[in-house]
Amino acid sequence: MKVPIVENVLKLNDEVAALNRVQLKEADVLTINLIGSPGCGKTALLETTLRQLADTLTVGVLVGDLATTRDADRLARWSPYVVQINTGKSCHLEAHQIRQALTKIDLAKLDILVIENVGNLVCPVSYDLGEDFRVGMFSVCEGDDKAAKHPQLVHAADLLVLNKTDLLAHVAFDPDVFRHDVAQLNPQAPLLEVSAGTDRIDNWLAWLASRVERSALQFSGPCN
Amino acid sequence: MHELSLANSLTERIEQHLPDGAVLKSVDVRAGAGLAVDPGAMQMAWRAATEGSPYQDAELKLICEPWNLHCPSCQRRWTSGNPLESCLCGQTHLQVQGENALMLVGLEIEEPQTCQEIRP
Numbered sequence: 530m531k532v533p534i535v536e537n538v539l540k541l542n543d544e545v546a547a548l549n550r551v552q553l554k555e556a557d558v559l560t561i562n563l564i565g566s567p568g569c570g571k572t573a574l575l576e577t578t579l580r581q582l583a584d585t586l587t588v589g590v591l592v593g594d595l596a597t598t599r600d601a602d603r604l605a606r607w608s609p610y611v612v613q614i615n616t617g618k619s620c621h622l623e624a625h626q627i628r629q630a631l632t633k634i635d636l637a638k639l640d641i642l643v644i645e646n647v648g649n650l651v652c653p654v655s656y657d658l659g660e661d662f663r664v665g666m667f668s669v670c671e672g673d674d675k676a677a678k679h680p681q682l683v684h685a686a687d688l689l690v691l692n693k694t695d696l697l698a699h700v701a702f703d704p705d706v707f708r709h710d711v712a713q714l715n716p717q718a719p720l721l722e723v724s725a726g727t728d729r730i731d732n733w734l735a736w737l738a739s740r741v742e743r744s745a746l747q748f749s750g751p752c753n
Numbered sequence: 754m755h756e757l758s759l760a761n762s763l764t765e766r767i768e769q770h771l772p773d774g775a776v777l778k779s780v781d782v783r784a785g786a787g788l789a790v791d792p793g794a795m796q797m798a799w800r801a802a803t804e805g806s807p808y809q810d811a812e813l814k815l816i817c818e819p820w821n822l823h824c825p826s827c828q829r830r831w832t833s834g835n836p837l838e839s840c841l842c843g844q845t846h847l848q849v850q851g852e853n854a855l856m857l858v859g860l861e862i863e864e865p866q867t868c869q870e871i872r873p
Contacts, residue, residue, distance in 0.1 A: 530861070530862055530863070530864055531859055531860070531861055532770060532771075532772075532859055532860040532861075532862055533858070533859045534766075534770055534857050534858065534859050534860065535856060535857075535858060536766060536770075536856065536857045537854050537855070537856060537857075538759060538762050538763050538766055538782070538854075538855040538856065538857050539759070539762055539854070539855060540766065541762065541765065542762065619758065620755060621755055621758070623758070651755070651789045652755035652758075652789075654787070654788075654789060654853065655755055655759070655788055655789070655853065655855070656755075677837055679789075680820075680836045680837070680849075681786075681787050681788065681789040681851075681853070684787055684836070684849060684851060684853075685787060685853055709845070710837060712846060713836075713837055713845065713846055713847065713849065714836055714837070714849055715849075716846065716848075
Protein backbone atom coordinates (compact mmCIF):
# COMPACT_ATOMS: atom_id res chain seq x y z
CA MET A 530 0.00 0.00 0.00
CA LYS A 531 1.28 3.45 -0.90
CA VAL A 532 1.14 6.27 1.61
CA PRO A 533 1.62 9.59 -0.21
CA ILE A 534 3.39 12.31 1.75
CA VAL A 535 4.96 15.57 0.66
CA GLU A 536 7.13 16.82 3.46
CA ASN A 537 10.55 18.36 3.89
CA VAL A 538 12.83 15.82 5.54
CA LEU A 539 14.50 18.64 7.45
CA LYS A 540 11.16 19.84 8.80
CA LEU A 541 12.33 19.69 12.43
CA ASN A 542 15.50 21.63 11.64
CA ASP A 543 13.49 24.24 9.75
CA GLU A 544 11.03 24.61 12.66
CA VAL A 545 13.90 25.30 15.05
CA ALA A 546 15.47 27.66 12.51
CA ALA A 547 12.18 29.55 12.39
CA LEU A 548 12.28 29.92 16.19
CA ASN A 549 15.86 31.20 15.94
CA ARG A 550 14.80 33.67 13.26
CA VAL A 551 11.98 35.04 15.41
CA GLN A 552 14.26 35.43 18.43
CA LEU A 553 16.94 37.20 16.39
CA LYS A 554 14.39 39.48 14.69
CA GLU A 555 12.86 40.43 18.04
CA ALA A 556 16.34 41.32 19.28
CA ASP A 557 16.94 43.31 16.06
CA VAL A 558 20.18 41.47 15.33
CA LEU A 559 21.34 41.13 11.73
CA THR A 560 22.38 37.48 11.40
CA ILE A 561 24.78 36.04 8.86
CA ASN A 562 25.65 32.42 8.13
CA LEU A 563 29.23 32.42 6.82
CA ILE A 564 30.05 29.29 4.81
CA GLY A 565 33.44 28.54 3.30
CA SER A 566 36.12 25.90 3.01
CA PRO A 567 38.74 25.33 5.75
CA GLY A 568 41.49 27.92 5.30
CA CYS A 569 39.62 30.34 3.01
CA GLY A 570 39.91 32.99 5.72
CA LYS A 571 36.55 33.04 7.51
CA THR A 572 38.09 33.66 10.92
CA ALA A 573 40.60 36.16 9.53
CA LEU A 574 37.75 38.08 7.88
CA LEU A 575 35.87 38.15 11.17
CA GLU A 576 38.98 39.19 13.16
CA THR A 577 39.50 42.12 10.81
CA THR A 578 35.78 42.92 10.86
CA LEU A 579 35.58 42.95 14.66
CA ARG A 580 38.66 45.13 14.90
CA GLN A 581 37.53 47.68 12.31
CA LEU A 582 33.94 47.87 13.61
CA ALA A 583 34.95 48.11 17.29
CA ASP A 584 33.81 51.76 17.60
CA THR A 585 30.80 51.49 15.29
CA LEU A 586 28.83 48.29 15.65
CA THR A 587 28.72 45.46 18.20
CA VAL A 588 29.33 42.11 16.57
CA GLY A 589 28.92 38.68 18.12
CA VAL A 590 30.11 35.40 16.65
CA LEU A 591 29.02 31.78 17.01
CA VAL A 592 31.96 29.68 15.83
CA GLY A 593 31.41 26.15 14.55
CA ASP A 594 34.32 23.69 14.53
CA LEU A 595 34.69 19.95 14.96
CA ALA A 596 37.20 20.51 17.73
CA THR A 597 39.26 23.12 19.63
CA THR A 598 38.41 26.66 20.67
CA ARG A 599 41.19 28.23 18.63
CA ASP A 600 38.94 30.29 16.39
CA ALA A 601 36.83 31.49 19.30
CA ASP A 602 40.02 32.38 21.21
CA ARG A 603 41.26 34.47 18.25
CA LEU A 604 37.96 36.32 17.95
CA ALA A 605 37.53 36.81 21.70
CA ARG A 606 40.47 39.25 21.57
CA TRP A 607 38.15 41.65 19.70
CA SER A 608 34.67 40.88 21.05
CA PRO A 609 33.31 39.61 24.37
CA TYR A 610 30.37 38.06 22.51
CA VAL A 611 31.92 34.91 21.07
CA VAL A 612 30.59 31.37 21.61
CA GLN A 613 32.34 28.23 20.38
CA ILE A 614 30.20 25.33 19.15
CA ASN A 615 32.12 22.06 18.89
CA THR A 616 30.24 19.65 16.68
CA GLY A 617 32.38 16.57 17.38
CA LYS A 618 32.18 14.70 14.09
CA SER A 619 29.46 16.69 12.37
CA CYS A 620 30.58 18.58 9.27
CA HIS A 621 27.97 21.31 9.51
CA LEU A 622 25.93 23.32 12.02
CA GLU A 623 22.24 22.66 12.54
CA ALA A 624 19.51 24.91 13.88
CA HIS A 625 19.25 23.20 17.27
CA GLN A 626 22.95 23.90 17.92
CA ILE A 627 22.38 27.58 17.20
CA ARG A 628 19.33 27.60 19.47
CA GLN A 629 21.41 26.29 22.32
CA ALA A 630 24.26 28.72 21.60
CA LEU A 631 21.85 31.66 21.62
CA THR A 632 21.22 31.02 25.32
CA LYS A 633 24.89 31.83 25.96
CA ILE A 634 25.02 35.23 24.29
CA ASP A 635 23.32 38.52 25.19
CA LEU A 636 21.51 39.41 21.95
CA ALA A 637 20.38 42.73 23.42
CA LYS A 638 23.96 43.95 23.17
CA LEU A 639 24.46 43.00 19.51
CA ASP A 640 23.95 44.76 16.18
CA ILE A 641 25.25 41.81 14.15
CA LEU A 642 25.64 38.10 14.81
CA VAL A 643 27.84 36.09 12.49
CA ILE A 644 27.61 32.31 12.52
CA GLU A 645 30.97 31.03 11.31
CA ASN A 646 29.97 27.62 9.99
CA VAL A 647 32.19 24.54 10.03
CA GLY A 648 34.75 24.74 7.21
CA ASN A 649 32.92 22.98 4.39
CA LEU A 650 31.59 24.10 1.00
CA VAL A 651 28.91 21.40 0.71
CA CYS A 652 27.03 20.20 3.79
CA PRO A 653 26.20 23.51 5.52
CA VAL A 654 24.17 24.59 2.48
CA SER A 655 21.37 22.19 3.38
CA TYR A 656 20.68 23.58 6.84
CA ASP A 657 18.74 26.72 7.61
CA LEU A 658 20.03 28.14 10.88
CA GLY A 659 17.66 31.11 11.14
CA GLU A 660 19.96 33.59 9.43
CA ASP A 661 19.04 36.73 7.50
CA PHE A 662 21.78 36.27 4.93
CA ARG A 663 23.85 33.36 3.75
CA VAL A 664 27.39 34.29 2.67
CA GLY A 665 29.53 31.94 0.60
CA MET A 666 33.29 32.48 0.90
CA PHE A 667 36.14 31.37 -1.35
CA SER A 668 39.80 32.33 -1.66
CA VAL A 669 42.11 32.78 -4.66
CA CYS A 670 44.34 30.02 -3.27
CA GLU A 671 41.66 27.41 -3.90
CA GLY A 672 41.51 27.77 -7.67
CA ASP A 673 39.24 29.71 -10.01
CA ASP A 674 37.10 26.63 -10.68
CA LYS A 675 35.73 26.31 -7.16
CA ALA A 676 32.52 28.24 -7.77
CA ALA A 677 31.73 25.91 -10.69
CA LYS A 678 32.58 22.89 -8.56
CA HIS A 679 30.27 24.00 -5.74
CA PRO A 680 27.18 25.31 -7.55
CA GLN A 681 24.85 24.56 -4.64
CA LEU A 682 26.59 27.04 -2.32
CA VAL A 683 26.94 29.72 -4.97
CA HIS A 684 23.31 29.33 -6.01
CA ALA A 685 22.03 29.51 -2.43
CA ALA A 686 24.15 32.46 -1.29
CA ASP A 687 22.89 36.00 -0.81
CA LEU A 688 26.47 37.28 -1.07
CA LEU A 689 29.75 35.81 -2.30
CA VAL A 690 33.15 36.81 -0.92
CA LEU A 691 36.47 36.12 -2.65
CA ASN A 692 39.34 36.47 -0.17
CA LYS A 693 43.14 36.69 -0.32
CA THR A 694 43.12 38.89 -3.44
CA ASP A 695 46.51 40.21 -2.28
CA LEU A 696 47.94 36.87 -3.40
CA LEU A 697 46.64 37.01 -7.00
CA ALA A 698 50.10 37.65 -8.42
CA HIS A 699 51.37 34.43 -6.82
CA VAL A 700 48.64 31.93 -7.70
CA ALA A 701 47.17 30.55 -10.91
CA PHE A 702 43.73 32.11 -10.47
CA ASP A 703 41.84 33.84 -13.28
CA PRO A 704 39.35 36.23 -11.64
CA ASP A 705 37.29 36.49 -14.85
CA VAL A 706 36.64 32.73 -14.86
CA PHE A 707 35.49 32.86 -11.24
CA ARG A 708 33.37 35.97 -11.80
CA HIS A 709 31.72 34.42 -14.88
CA ASP A 710 30.81 31.23 -13.03
CA VAL A 711 29.39 33.14 -10.06
CA ALA A 712 27.38 35.43 -12.34
CA GLN A 713 25.93 32.48 -14.20
CA LEU A 714 25.01 30.50 -11.12
CA ASN A 715 23.65 33.44 -9.17
CA PRO A 716 23.39 36.78 -10.99
CA GLN A 717 21.52 38.35 -8.05
CA ALA A 718 24.27 37.81 -5.46
CA PRO A 719 26.95 40.52 -5.24
CA LEU A 720 30.55 39.32 -5.35
CA LEU A 721 32.91 41.14 -2.98
CA GLU A 722 36.64 40.76 -3.56
CA VAL A 723 38.59 41.31 -0.33
CA SER A 724 41.89 40.79 1.38
CA ALA A 725 41.27 40.15 5.08
CA GLY A 726 44.96 39.56 5.77
CA THR A 727 45.89 43.07 4.58
CA ASP A 728 42.81 44.81 6.02
CA ARG A 729 41.22 45.49 2.61
CA ILE A 730 37.60 44.76 3.48
CA ASP A 731 35.91 48.15 3.00
CA ASN A 732 33.36 46.71 0.57
CA TRP A 733 32.41 43.97 3.07
CA LEU A 734 32.07 46.52 5.91
CA ALA A 735 29.91 48.75 3.69
CA TRP A 736 27.68 45.81 2.83
CA LEU A 737 27.29 44.94 6.53
CA ALA A 738 26.55 48.55 7.49
CA SER A 739 23.94 48.90 4.75
CA ARG A 740 22.18 45.74 5.92
CA VAL A 741 22.17 46.93 9.54
CA GLU A 742 20.80 50.31 8.45
CA ARG A 743 18.12 48.66 6.31
CA SER A 744 17.11 46.45 9.22
CA ALA A 745 16.93 49.47 11.57
CA LEU A 746 14.74 51.34 9.09
CA GLN A 747 12.36 48.42 8.91
CA PHE A 748 12.00 48.45 12.67
CA SER A 749 11.80 52.22 13.09
CA GLY A 750 8.29 52.52 11.69
CA PRO A 751 6.67 55.34 9.67
CA CYS A 752 6.69 57.94 12.45
CA ASN A 753 10.49 57.99 12.95
CA MET B 754 29.03 13.73 5.28
CA HIS B 755 25.64 15.35 5.76
CA GLU B 756 23.85 12.43 4.09
CA LEU B 757 23.95 10.62 7.46
CA SER B 758 22.27 13.57 9.17
CA LEU B 759 19.67 13.61 6.37
CA ALA B 760 19.08 9.85 6.74
CA ASN B 761 18.57 10.22 10.49
CA SER B 762 16.10 13.06 9.89
CA LEU B 763 14.34 10.88 7.31
CA THR B 764 13.82 8.06 9.83
CA GLU B 765 12.31 10.61 12.24
CA ARG B 766 9.83 11.76 9.60
CA ILE B 767 8.95 8.18 8.69
CA GLU B 768 8.19 7.43 12.32
CA GLN B 769 5.66 10.28 12.30
CA HIS B 770 3.79 8.88 9.30
CA LEU B 771 4.06 5.11 9.55
CA PRO B 772 0.76 3.56 10.73
CA ASP B 773 1.01 1.46 13.89
CA GLY B 774 2.07 -2.09 13.16
CA ALA B 775 2.79 -1.45 9.48
CA VAL B 776 6.00 -2.72 7.90
CA LEU B 777 7.97 -0.27 5.79
CA LYS B 778 8.83 -1.74 2.40
CA SER B 779 10.27 1.33 0.70
CA VAL B 780 10.49 5.10 1.02
CA ASP B 781 10.36 7.59 -1.87
CA VAL B 782 12.57 10.64 -1.51
CA ARG B 783 13.31 13.49 -3.90
CA ALA B 784 16.51 15.56 -3.60
CA GLY B 785 16.59 19.00 -5.17
CA ALA B 786 19.54 19.98 -7.36
CA GLY B 787 20.47 22.67 -4.85
CA LEU B 788 20.96 20.16 -2.05
CA ALA B 789 24.27 18.48 -3.05
CA VAL B 790 23.23 14.95 -2.13
CA ASP B 791 25.38 12.13 -3.47
CA PRO B 792 23.16 9.10 -4.29
CA GLY B 793 25.76 6.53 -3.26
CA ALA B 794 26.47 8.29 0.00
CA MET B 795 22.75 8.62 0.69
CA GLN B 796 22.20 4.87 0.22
CA MET B 797 25.11 4.13 2.53
CA ALA B 798 23.81 6.60 5.08
CA TRP B 799 20.33 5.06 4.90
CA ARG B 800 21.76 1.61 5.64
CA ALA B 801 23.75 3.01 8.56
CA ALA B 802 20.81 4.97 9.95
CA THR B 803 18.38 2.03 9.78
CA GLU B 804 20.68 -0.81 10.85
CA GLY B 805 19.07 -2.74 13.67
CA SER B 806 15.84 -0.75 13.33
CA PRO B 807 12.43 -1.87 12.01
CA TYR B 808 13.32 -0.07 8.75
CA GLN B 809 16.58 -1.88 8.00
CA ASP B 810 15.13 -3.99 5.18
CA ALA B 811 13.27 -1.07 3.57
CA GLU B 812 14.49 0.23 0.23
CA LEU B 813 15.39 3.89 -0.18
CA LYS B 814 14.17 5.09 -3.59
CA LEU B 815 16.00 8.34 -4.24
CA ILE B 816 15.41 10.67 -7.17
CA CYS B 817 18.00 13.42 -7.61
CA GLU B 818 16.46 16.27 -9.55
CA PRO B 819 18.46 18.12 -12.21
CA TRP B 820 18.88 21.88 -12.48
CA ASN B 821 16.22 23.86 -14.40
CA LEU B 822 17.81 26.09 -17.02
CA HIS B 823 16.22 28.95 -18.94
CA CYS B 824 17.83 30.94 -21.73
CA PRO B 825 16.81 34.64 -21.60
CA SER B 826 17.82 35.07 -25.23
CA CYS B 827 15.83 32.36 -27.02
CA GLN B 828 13.52 31.38 -24.09
CA ARG B 829 14.53 27.74 -24.32
CA ARG B 830 13.91 25.75 -21.11
CA TRP B 831 15.53 22.42 -20.22
CA THR B 832 16.97 20.40 -17.38
CA SER B 833 20.57 19.39 -16.88
CA GLY B 834 22.97 18.01 -14.31
CA ASN B 835 25.35 20.83 -15.24
CA PRO B 836 24.18 24.31 -14.15
CA LEU B 837 26.95 25.95 -16.19
CA GLU B 838 25.85 24.73 -19.61
CA SER B 839 25.59 27.17 -22.47
CA CYS B 840 22.45 27.40 -24.57
CA LEU B 841 22.43 26.09 -28.13
CA CYS B 842 21.94 29.69 -29.27
CA GLY B 843 25.29 30.61 -27.70
CA GLN B 844 24.03 32.41 -24.58
CA THR B 845 26.26 31.62 -21.61
CA HIS B 846 24.37 33.54 -18.91
CA LEU B 847 21.36 31.37 -18.19
CA GLN B 848 18.79 31.53 -15.42
CA VAL B 849 19.47 28.61 -13.11
CA GLN B 850 16.98 27.15 -10.64
CA GLY B 851 17.22 24.20 -8.28
CA GLU B 852 15.41 23.32 -5.09
CA ASN B 853 17.43 23.16 -1.88
CA ALA B 854 15.32 20.53 -0.13
CA LEU B 855 15.07 16.80 0.50
CA MET B 856 11.41 15.85 0.21
CA LEU B 857 9.78 12.74 1.65
CA VAL B 858 7.33 11.91 -1.12
CA GLY B 859 5.76 8.66 0.05
CA LEU B 860 5.99 5.30 1.77
CA GLU B 861 5.21 1.83 0.57
CA ILE B 862 4.01 -0.25 3.48
CA GLU B 863 2.66 -3.64 4.32
CA GLU B 864 -0.32 -3.17 6.54
CA PRO B 865 -0.48 -5.14 9.76
CA GLN B 866 -2.22 -8.52 9.55
CA THR B 867 -5.58 -8.56 11.37
CA CYS B 868 -6.72 -11.68 13.17
CA GLN B 869 -10.21 -12.87 12.43
CA GLU B 870 -11.91 -14.51 15.36
CA ILE B 871 -13.31 -17.88 14.38
CA ARG B 872 -16.63 -18.52 16.00
CA PRO B 873 -17.73 -22.08 16.53
